[in-house]
Amino acid sequence: xxxxxxxxxxxxxxxxxxxxxxxxxxxxxxxxxxxxxxxxxxxxxxxxxxxxxxxxxxxxxxxxxxxxxxxxxxxxxxxxxxxxxxxxxxxxxxxxxxxxxxxxxxxxxxxxxxxxxxxxxxxxxxxxxxxxxxxxxxxxxxxxxxxxxxxxxxxxxxxxxxxxxxxxxxxxxxxxxxxxxxxxxxxxxxxxxxxxxxxxxxxxxxxxxxxxxxxxxxxxxxxxxxxxxxxxxxxxxxxxxxxxxxxxxxxxxxxxxxxxxxxxxxxxxxxxxxxxxxxxxxxxxxxxxxxxxxxxxxxxxxxxxxxxxxxxxxxxxxxxxxxxxxxxxxxxxxxxxxxxxxxxxxxxxxxxxxxxxxxxxxxxxxxxxxxxxxxxx
Amino acid sequence: xxxxxxxxxxxxxxxxxxxxxxxxxxxxxxxxxxxxxxxxxxxxxxxxxxxxxxxxxxxxxxxxxxxxxxxxxxxxxxxxxxxxxxxxxxxxxxxxxxxxxxxxxxxxxxxxxxxxxxxxxxxxxxxxxxxxxxxxxxxxxxxxxxxxxxxxxxxxxxxxxxxxxxxxxxxxxxxxxxxxxxxxxxxxxxxxxxxxxxxxxxxxxxxxxxxxxxxxxxxxxxxxxxxxxxxxxxxxxxxxxxxxxxxxxxxxxxxxxxxxxxxxxxxxxxxxxxxxxxxxxxxxxxxxxxxxxxxxxxxxxxxxxxxxxxxxxxxxxxxxxxxxxxxxxxxxxxxxxxxxxxxxxxxxxxxxxxxxxxxxxxxxxxx
Numbered sequence: 001x002x003x004x005x006x007x008x009x010x011x012x013x014x015x016x017x018x019x020x021x022x023x024x025x026x027x028x029x030x031x032x033x034x035x036x037x038x039x040x041x042x043x044x045x046x047x048x049x050x051x052x053x054x055x056x057x058x059x060x061x062x063x064x065x066x067x068x069x070x071x072x073x074x075x076x077x078x079x080x081x082x083x084x085x086x087x088x089x090x091x092x093x094x095x096x097x098x099x100x101x102x103x104x105x106x107x108x109x110x111x112x113x114x115x116x117x118x119x120x121x122x123x124x125x126x127x128x129x130x131x132x133x134x135x136x137x138x139x140x141x142x143x144x145x146x147x148x149x150x151x152x153x154x155x156x157x158x159x160x161x162x163x164x165x166x167x168x169x170x171x172x173x174x175x176x177x178x179x180x181x182x183x184x185x186x187x188x189x190x191x192x193x194x195x196x197x198x199x200x201x202x203x204x205x206x207x208x209x210x211x212x213x214x215x216x217x218x219x220x221x222x223x224x225x226x227x228x229x230x231x232x233x234x235x236x237x238x239x240x241x242x243x244x245x246x247x248x249x250x251x252x253x254x255x256x257x258x259x260x261x262x263x264x265x266x267x268x269x270x271x272x273x274x275x276x277x278x279x280x281x282x283x284x285x286x287x288x289x290x291x292x293x294x295x296x297x298x299x300x301x302x303x304x305x306x307x308x309x310x311x312x313x314x315x316x317x318x319x320x321x322x323x324x325x326x327x328x329x330x331x332x333x334x335x336x337x338x339x340x341x342x343x344x345x346x347x348x349x350x351x352x353x354x355x356x357x358x359x360x361x362x363x364x365x366x367x368x369x370x371x372x373x374x375x376x377x
Numbered sequence: 378x379x380x381x382x383x384x385x386x387x388x389x390x391x392x393x394x395x396x397x398x399x400x401x402x403x404x405x406x407x408x409x410x411x412x413x414x415x416x417x418x419x420x421x422x423x424x425x426x427x428x429x430x431x432x433x434x435x436x437x438x439x440x441x442x443x444x445x446x447x448x449x450x451x452x453x454x455x456x457x458x459x460x461x462x463x464x465x466x467x468x469x470x471x472x473x474x475x476x477x478x479x480x481x482x483x484x485x486x487x488x489x490x491x492x493x494x495x496x497x498x499x500x501x502x503x504x505x506x507x508x509x510x511x512x513x514x515x516x517x518x519x520x521x522x523x524x525x526x527x528x529x530x531x532x533x534x535x536x537x538x539x540x541x542x543x544x545x546x547x548x549x550x551x552x553x554x555x556x557x558x559x560x561x562x563x564x565x566x567x568x569x570x571x572x573x574x575x576x577x578x579x580x581x582x583x584x585x586x587x588x589x590x591x592x593x594x595x596x597x598x599x600x601x602x603x604x605x606x607x608x609x610x611x612x613x614x615x616x617x618x619x620x621x622x623x624x625x626x627x628x629x630x631x632x633x634x635x636x637x638x639x640x641x642x643x644x645x646x647x648x649x650x651x652x653x654x655x656x657x658x659x660x661x662x663x664x665x666x667x668x669x670x671x672x673x674x675x676x677x678x679x680x681x682x683x684x685x686x687x688x689x690x691x692x693x694x695x696x697x698x699x700x701x702x703x704x705x706x707x708x709x710x711x712x713x714x715x716x717x718x719x720x721x722x723x724x725x726x727x728x729x730x731x732x733x734x735x736x737x738x739x740x741x742x743x744x
Contacts, residue, residue: 116497120405171555175702183707244551249558263501263551270470270500 007141007310008074008297013214014146016222019206021149023059023226026202028156028233029287030108033280035199035234036241036256039192043182045235047189048196052231055200059227061359062206063220068371071210075306081365091301097354098295101202102288103326104347106130107334109284116258117274123334124327130281130288131326135319137289138296139312145289146212152286155279160233162264162276163240172243191348198351200230202287204358208294292319406466413465416527418455419512420489421478423448428481430455431513433520433527434465442524444516452492470498473531475550476508479568482582482589490557490587493550501551504534507582507589510571530576546581546598546606557587560711561698565601568592581606585692597683600676603627604644605695612651618671622731623651631700639722640697642684644676649732659734673727680725688723691715 039048070077078087110126118126137145166172182189203223206213213219241256244263253259261273269275296318300306333339406412415432423429431446447455456467475493477486493499519526538547546567556564563584570579580594581601593601596615603610603625610625630643650659657664687693698714 118405119497171552173696173699175699178702178704179706179708180704246555246559248560249555252558259501262497265502273497 007139007293007312007315009141010143010211012143013212015214016216016218018146018149019213019219020222020226020229021153022146022206022209023203023223024229025149025152025156025283026205026287026290027200027227027230028283029199029202030105030284031195031199032234032237033112033255033257034108035195036238036245037250037253038188038195039238040247040251041182041189042177042242042247043180044189044192044196045177045238046181047193048234048238049231051193051196051200052227052234054197055203055227055355056224058355058359059203059223060220061363062204063215063223065207065359065362065366066210066213066215066219068366070366070371071207072215074208074211075301077210081362081369081371088302088304091298094298095295095302097350098291098298099322099325100343100347100350102291102295102322103329104343105284106288106326107330109281111334112255112258113277113281115255116277123330127326127330128323130284131292131319131323133285134288134292135316137285138292138319139315142209142212142293145286145293146209148286148289152283155282159276159279160236162272163237163260165264166240166244166260173246176242176246177239191345194348194352196234197355198348199234200227201351201355203227204355205290205294207358207362208297292322295322407468411464411466412468413463414468414471416471416531417474417476418452418472419476419478419508419516420452420481421508421512422480422484426450428452428455429513431516433516435527442520444513444520446513452489468498469496472499472503474504474506474527474534476506476512477566478512479507479509479582479589479592482507482566482584485587487557487587490550490554494554499550501554502549504531504538504547504549505553505566506534507566507568507592508571508576509568509579512571515571515576544602544607544611545578546602556694556696557584559696559699560708561693561701561714562696563692563694565694568594581694583687583690583692583694585690590690590692591686593683593686596679600680600683601694603646604629604680613648614652615672615675617675618668619653619655620650620668620672621652622648622672624649631697633697633700637701637717637721639724641724641726642680643726643728644680646727646729648729650734662733665731665733669729669731673729676727676729677725680727681723684723684725688719688721691719693718 065071068077070080073080075087082090106127107123110123110130113126114121114123137148203226206223237257241250241260244260245253245256250256258273258277261276262271264272266272292315296310296315299318300308300310300314329343333343413434416435417432419431421429421431427448427450429446429448430452431444433442434445435442445459447458449455449458456469460466475489477489481489493503494501516526523529534547537545538549546565548564548566553564553566556562563586565584566582566589568579568582569576580592580598582589583591583593599610599613603613604627608627608629611623613622613625614620615622625646625648628645630641630645632641632643633639653659657668659665659668684695687695693715698711698718701714702708
């Protein structure tokens, strides 16, 4: 059995519901936890919604690609579209994007876990454990990893209901939401704009999941539902944090949403924030596992090893490399505040670029090559 | 081949178990017998700018409780000093209250507040309390009489915290910090006075930024509860008219004119008479009306003085400045607001609605 184990084999295809959850959970990663303290001003609510609508356009392009026959062919489809050499080159660049995203979300989460749950534990150990878990999930293959999104969703989504409490007095004050429109537009607001765009990114990786997704006329609808859900979550959490902190206090809190979690009270279990964080890790594990598989796949393409069958051992090797890389990044960048900011900014830019360009380029090339969507069922 | 794999797997599992327990990366000790969770810290001024930090040590075993006091430069040093001398390590995860002496409050408490907020173990729900008098001494004397003094004190605060419980100011760490950082508002805290018979609620301490500037008590504090904190009082005794109003609920309407020069502060009150020892015939609608007028003018005068005091001190615990915030205009600077607030002409208006008396009145003539 083990010998024929294929990480990228395709037995099943998943319907639109999975596509929706994939979009939503890939957008709700590390950045939503730190987002409120960068947005600060109440009028950013409109920017959140506007960028959400912009993201809708990207999803439209994405669904156009998913509806073609090429997308369900996976690697061969890309080769038909771009040619072998270009695909190799692009996947080489893609490795950098995946590695950056992986590092930022994993290091971010492990730092949060260290701050709030295990203050004396070295973050390198946490990274090790997280990657160990993710290797287990990813080792089951793409199919199981995609299916894991259901678990990830049901373990994390309900948490948003807790934040309803902040919408009611005594802490809430309606004037915390004033002014509703921007009176001046500063440089920081542009940073916030790109942060939001980067937070909405993640769904562009669905480009590579074409073979596993069952696509039809409704695919775009499902992708939009996922995106709309994200917009609702973002706006809801942002307003809740404005009510809880007020604009001025908000900018001084590093992890606003988790600090809000600390305010919840329960006579049985006092540190509700610990519980919430642990559940959030499900989401992290899902995303990281998916990215690990993508990384492994992309590195196979980049180094011209497509003829060799994929194996768990190969995956383990790439996870090991990623672990080493992450420990290095952790030591060199993440632990000092200014350098961490640099890395965050890099991810903000990289996320924005990849989310903006990937669907656009693919659709443009499709137009040029005259690829049409296949007859939908 | 299969067997080989299974053995291999088990070996890996065994290795992991040993590895995890042997060189576990988790170094913090939370063994229940070896820690001492504290429920509160009391901080006062020590000699030469030092801080005096005290708490009751509640060992979990049946040892006697005692008061731990340390004089230190920095707050957390107190905890560390104790830990150097005892096998029971102090843990702050169960902290419920922070008692700050009023002298220290006058110097400013920002640094202390920051210490608490940065510690993830300490909940933002812990209560902040200002104590007048020597709290440590009181603790020492109280240990024999009331073993669970700290716990009952916490329960009292918790009881009165819920909205519309009325009576006294209760502020937690988050609320304090929120008031501190929100423009156009200033924080306030409850003040408890140490007397021979116990710890008694005295009133509300008003803060300008993080510095205590004034304590308001008796009728002023009642009014403060009524118009700001709870909007509810179980009883409101007014000695001047020998009357006690009960179940007082207030609704506030604030109106600032467009030039920001006058503010009309209207307090609508619903209440009923609980007790009366005066000479007036309150069954007579006319006399009741007179009484109402008297109370209204009396409260108006008192409230006006209270607000005037706030204007002089340049503090705004009533968050009046928030009224200037508009959804579609740029908020004014806080400094500008305080300057305007200082000069503002404030008109206080009370509208009292007293339920007519229905039952028992021995002095009623026509029956």
